Amino acid sequence: MARTFTLVQLRYFIEIARLENMRAAATSLNVSQSTLSSALSQLEHDLGAQLFLRLPNRALKLSEDGKRLVAGARILLEDAETLQTSLSGHDDQLSGKLRVGIFAPLAPFIAPRLLGNFRVRYPKIELQFVEGEQQQVLEALGKGECEIALMYDLGVGAEFSMESVDRLGAHIIVGENHRLAERKKPISLSELVEEPLVLLDQVHSREYFLKLFSSLDLEPNVAYWVSGYETVRSYVAMGLGYSILNRRMPHNLTYTGSAVVPLSIAEPVIPISVVVAHVKEVPMTRKARVFAELAREILNDG
Template sequence: MAKPFTLTQLRYFAVVAELENMTAAAQRLMVTQSALSAAMAQLESSLATQLFVRHKSRGLRLTQSGRQFAQDIKSFLEQADSLYESARGLSTTLVGELKVGVFAPLAPFRLPAILQTFETRHPGVEVSILEADLATLQDALMDGRCDVALTYGLGLGKGFAYKVVERVPPHILVHESHPAAGRPEREISLKELDGEPSVVLDLPHSREYYEQLYATAGVVQNVRHRFAGYETVRSFVAKGHGYAILNQRLHSDVTYSGGKVVPLALTDAFPPIEVMLVRPEGVQATKRVLAFEETCLTLYGAVRD
């Protein structure tokens, strides 16, 4: 039996679910708020399910059923787009919106080249970027603000599917006047730095990873400064405020502050950080997501066990 809801209602719902604000959704969809509210009421009536909780002060909030429904219709709407394009004879052309999350320290390294390649291959896809910390990205993936995220696997909880694209070992950054900076082999153990001041990249899950490295080496941290910015950490090392442990390595040793840092490989057998493509588990990936993942894997080089 035909279901008493329309494709238009589903498209409206997808936008309202993303924004959780009827006024903002109406503006994006270019319809009146009363028409949008009526369409959502009709959809809830047709499904015999409450999709939203309406608060006078806080606006709309998705119910658990609404959150699940928002995830379930993604692939359906993707198929509807594909059917439309197929009918127009453009079935190989991807169109629509792709919401990509990226871990903030990763964003400057590979994302510009990845996005440039992706947009060249798929000019009909409109890409939006959410740059955030690891915890925020996990929340964004679960509530639909991101379709896929390029991020570290640190602290990754249950409910996610992932593909590893790179494994990045930790290394040390020191000021160019540091005694270890002139070593021909450019190597050092963490134990050799015991007692020296450090500059820490202080982000959720990242800080726990670095703390575990110190615990493994039996070294007590002597933290002089903590920063959330990757380049801020490098700049403070370049001005002699201490050493730092980081993972991603830049091509240039010059920092924003104008000074230079010297990277040293760690001789300790520390675990690397895994760079991953992450999306919600159990949600069928759209063609846009799969195309973005393919671009990332091609440019990064897929990591195989």
């Protein structure tokens, strides 16, 4: 006997999977918790599968069957939206929501440009960014909170597929009054190794920067471990040390009103790739694919 289910049940299921909490999903969908619970129970009955593991704190975690259903449900719902618009005589533009994870230090540079261009090309798609640190974005991908993500290629596991859309080298920044601020030639890291380093303290990023030193048998004098990108720049601008970053700003001013000076590194530096990532087992919808294509186009144009 064929299994039956409804599109409404699938929409409810996707939102529960995203939030991992029945009450939060009910609030988001503007339905009662009992309605949502009943729809989920019926869906599990119709499919003959347990879609969630019920945790003691009332949170929900996708089962293996649930993870597989997320992949197919997104594509099925997108196809249903396309079919509905074609039958009603409207254009067949892509529509609906698309949640994209983005690594927080990249967001100020990339998100506004992507959002502006995306709204012009695909006005019927509601694009939402889920911003966080590298590990948080990976967790959001794994939980289905976002469909794809724009992030660095650092620490990305084998369960994710990646496509490079940009490459970033590393550079030194010093304050305007630093002894090397006027230097025109590239600076060797050995010239700075004894000075206080303001390290961008984010998982994977910090390992990348520290490896630049260890690969040269150097040990930096880490004076400050700072998690915020702009905070790092402000520390340096105030003369508290130097730092190494990847993304060059279009200007050198910081929130303090003082400026930093970017300097090239003399030693060869392995660049970081900015990638579009998604869970291997979850095929991308057409909305996600057009976003990936736009990201590649915008970032390659600089």
